[in-house]
Structures are given as structure tokens and as C-alpha cells.
Amino acid sequence: MADSAQAQKLVYLVTGGCGFLGEHVVRMLLQREPRLGELRVFDRHLGPWLEELKTGPVRVTAIQGDVTEAHEVAAAVAGAHVVIHTAGLVDVFGRASPETIHEVNVQGTRNVIEACVQTGTRFLVYTSSMEVVGPNTKGHPFYRGNEDTLYEAAHRHPYPCSKALAERLVLEANGREVHGGLPLVTCALRPTGIYGEGHQIMRDFYRQGLRLGGWLFRAIPASVEHGRVYVGNVAWMHVLAARELERRAALMGGQVYFCYDGSPYKSYEDFNMEFLGPCGLQLVGARPLLPYWLLVFLAALNALLQWLLRPLVLYAPLLNPYTLAVANTTFTVSTDKAQRHFGYEPLFSWEDSRTRTILWVQAAGSSAQ
Numbered sequence: 001m002a003d004s005a006q007a008q009k010l011v012y013l014v015t016g017g018c019g020f021l022g023e024h025v026v027r028m029l030l031q032r033e034p035r036l037g038e039l040r041v042f043d044r045h046l047g048p049w050l051e052e053l054k055t056g057p058v059r060v061t062a063i064q065g066d067v068t069e070a071h072e073v074a075a076a077v078a079g080a081h082v083v084i085h086t087a088g089l090v091d092v093f094g095r096a097s098p099e100t101i102h103e104v105n106v107q108g109t110r111n112v113i114e115a116c117v118q119t120g121t122r123f124l125v126y127t128s129s130m131e132v133v134g135p136n137t138k139g140h141p142f143y144r145g146n147e148d149t150l151y152e153a154a155h156r157h158p159y160p161c162s163k164a165l166a167e168r169l170v171l172e173a174n175g176r177e178v179h180g181g182l183p184l185v186t187c188a189l190r191p192t193g194i195y196g197e198g199h200q201i202m203r204d205f206y207r208q209g210l211r212l213g214g215w216l217f218r219a220i221p222a223s224v225e226h227g228r229v230y231v232g233n234v235a236w237m238h239v240l241a242a243r244e245l246e247r248r249a250a251l252m253g254g255q256v257y258f259c260y261d262g263s264p265y266k267s268y269e270d271f272n273m274e275f276l277g278p279c280g281l282q283l284v285g286a287r288p289l290l291p292y293w294l295l296v297f298l299a300a301l302n303a304l305l306q307w308l309l310r311p312l313v314l315y316a317p318l319l320n321p322y323t324l325a326v327a328n329t330t331f332t333v334s335t336d337k338a339q340r341h342f343g344y345e346p347l348f349s350w351e352d353s354r355t356r357t358i359l360w361v362q363a364a365g366s367s368a369q
């Protein structure tokens with residue numbers, strides 16, 4: 001990645017490249033990264049859609065592997081110029097054990113860093129999460145905050161704990177000497193709640209609404225703002241950050257950036273209705289139908305049932321004390337740090353993001369996608 005080699009073709013590795021965000025990053029790199037020479041897609045579960053990408057001008061290499069296996073990660077990283085590490089176990093519902101979440105998100109990230117150091121890969125972009133900051137368990141609002149806003153980050157749930165630890169590892173690795181003697185340059189991107197094509201929870205809400213005859217019932221006050229960002233813009237920010245890390249190493253190295261775009265500030269449910277409404281669903285109630293104390297009780301009951309039933313069956317409903325706290329606490333960002341540091345501007349307008357998501361929900365809701 002030197003000035004004299006403008007035309008040099010680069011090898012990129014995307015871990016978790018077959019996930020919701022990962023697929024968008026992969027496709028975005030192929031569309032928008034002119035210096036891409038080879039794209040390695042590393043995932044535990046490879047998607048069949050990768051096959052169609054192999055016929056294009058850029059060499060696409062699919063690698064089935066596990067980030068918790070250091071030797072598999074090292075083999076995939078060897079010879080790559082840039083790593084975008086987006087693989088992670090996203091579980092706030094109690095499907096996986098805390099140990100497994102830690103293993104994938106923390107040890108997996110450690111393996112990626114060590115692989116970069118051992119093999120001489122210098123540029124690492126990590127997909128972190130807003131949950132590294134909050135919402136915290138005390139329900140403190142984070143109202144249109146930025147990367148410098150003071151906030152009491154108090155983590156107890158395994159998922160945000162693991163993302164916070166992994167992010168710290170990535171940031172602390174900035175400046176480490178990699179094989180060949182040059183410094184590693186890292187940064188972390190913190191998306192809020194991502195939506196868009198491939199968003200399984202949105203699809204689940206749509207199907208649930210259809211089952212209930214087209215109705216969804218308000219649970220959270222409309223005044224609680226929940227930050228959301230379109231997946232295409234999150235992918236674009238990853239591509240830009242990866243591209244600019246060398247030229248702006250001194251500025252960007254060791255930095256965190258919230259992922260943002262022009263998506264409106266709304267409650268979780270009102271935001272979902274931007275897509276589910278045009279698909280024929282209605283949200284009943286200007287106010288929550290159930291009192292909050294009852295939701296707290298139901299969430300606690302779900303947690304108890306999950307624990308009691310665990311030896312027999314996995315019971316993992318959407319509502320639990322943690323998801324209720326996240327949905328019921330204002331957490332929105334307003335920042336221009338990524339714009340100032342590496343020229344990020346959203347690629348997709350809100351109207352475009354909305355239209356693309358509606359078309360996907362309509363198609364996904366009626367198929368077994």
C-alpha cells in the first residue's frame with residue numbers, strides 16, 4: 001500500500017463474511033474498492049451465494065474456518081494486506097453460553113490480532129458495537145452522543161462484555177510491530193442497531209405480525225429513541241476505513257468510530273414500522289398496552305423459564321431483562337468523527353435505505369429465506 005504503487009492490487013480478508021453485515025461488506029468491497037486484487041471470505045458457515053461472486057474479475061476465495069482456531073485464522077490471514085474482522089457471536093437471547101460468546105468474540109479477536117502480528121498484516125478494522133458503551137444496566141439515556149460523550153458503561157451481559165473486551169484488545173494492538181518490522185494499524189467501528197436486507201429480527205417481527213392478523217402491539221414508549229443504521233452504510237464505512245487506514249494511520253490508528261447515517265431517531269418499534277407499515281402491518285396503541293412493571297415481570301419470567309428448561313429445551317424468546325433494558329433506554333448517536341477522519345458520508349440516503357429494506361422484508365416475509 002505505498003504511494004508509488006497506486007495500481008498495486010491488495011488482498012483483503014473479511015471474517016464473518018457470510019453474516020448479515022459481512023455479506024454487505026463483501027459485496028461493497030467488490031463494487032467499490034478499485035485496488036481489490038483478491039477477496040478472502042472467512043466464515044464458519046459459507047453461503048451458497050459466494051459461488052456467483054467467483055465468476056467476476058476479482059479472485060474470491062471462500063475459506064471455511066473458525067476464528068477460535070488460531071491456526072485456521074493464521075492460514076487465512078497470511079499474505080493479506082487488510083483484515084476486516086466482523087465475525088462474532090451476536091447473542092442477547094441466551095442461545096449460547098457466556099463461555100462460547102467469550103471464546104468467539106474475545107479469543108477469536110485475539111487470534112485475528114496475533115495472526116496479523118505473526119504474518120505481517122498491517123491493517124485491521126474491527127466491527128465493534130454501540131453496546132461497548134451502552135445502554136447501561138442503570139437505564140441512563142445516551143441522547144445523540146458522540147465518541148467523546150461521557151457515559152457510565154456498566155456491562156454485565158456476556159455479549160456487550162465480550163464486545164468491550166475485544167474492542168480493547170484491538171485498540172491496544174495498534175502500533176504493535178508486525179512480522180517485517182512495521183506497525184500494526186487498527187481501528188474499531190461501533191454500529192448502533194443495524195437494519196436492512198438480511199436482518200433476521202426484522203423478518204421475524206414481520207412474520208409475527210402476519211400471524212397476529214397484521215397487528216403488532218406497542219410495548220415501549222414512542223419517546224424512547226433507539227439508534228439505527230442502514231447495513232449498506234455500515235459496510236461502506238468499513239470499506240472506507242480499511243482503505244484510508246494506511247494514509248491516515250497517525251490519525252485513525254487506535255480510534256473508535258460510531259457508525260451513523262441519516263436514519264431517523266425513533267423508538268425501536270416505530271422505526272420498524274417504517275418498513276413493516278408499508279408491508280401491511282399496524283402498530284396498535286399510541287402508548288404501551290402493558291404497564292412497564294408487567295413487561296419487567298414477563299422478561300424476568302422468561303429468564304427464569306430459560307434457566308429451568310435449559311436441561312430439556314432451549315427457550316430463548318426475544319423478551320428478556322437485557323433486551324427490554326436495551327429497547328427501553330434511549331441510546332442514539334450524533335457524530336461526524338468518521339467524516340472528519342476519513343471522509344465518510346453515507347452512501348445510501350434514508351429514502352433509499354428504507355425502500356431497499358421494505359422490498360427485502362416483503363420478499364423475505366413471504367419466502368423461507
Ligand SMILES: NC(=O)c1ccc[n+]([C@@H]2O[C@H](COP(=O)([O-])OP(=O)(O)OC[C@H]3O[C@@H](n4cnc5c(N)ncnc54)[C@H](O)[C@@H]3O)[C@@H](O)[C@H]2O)c1
Pocket residue numbers: 015016017018019020021022042043044045065066067068086087088089090104108127128129130163190191192193194195
Ligand atoms: N446486527 C447488529 O445490529 C450489530 C450491531 C452492532 C455490531 N454488530 C457486530 O457486527 C458483526 C456482525 O454481526 P451480524 O449482525 O452480521 O451477525 P451475523 O450472525 O449475521 O454474522 C456473524 C457471522 O460471523 C460468523 N461466525 C460466528 N462465529 C464464528 C466463528 N467462530 N468463526 C468464524 N465465523 C464465525 C457467523 O457464521 C456469521 O456469518 C458482529 O461482530 C456484531 O457484534 C452487529
Ligand SMILES: CC(C)CCC[C@@H](C)[C@H]1CC[C@H]2[C@@H]3[C@H](O)C=C4C[C@@H](O)CC[C@]4(C)[C@H]3CC[C@]12C
Pocket residue numbers: 090092128129130131192193194201219220226268269318319322323324326327
Ligand atoms: C418490544 C421489545 C421489548 C422487543 C425486544 C426488541 C429487542 C429484541 C431488540 C431491541 C434492540 C435490539 C438490539 C439493538 O438494536 C442493538 C444491538 C447491537 C448489536 O451489537 C447486536 C444486536 C443488538 C443487541 C439488538 C438485538 C435485538 C434488540 C435487543
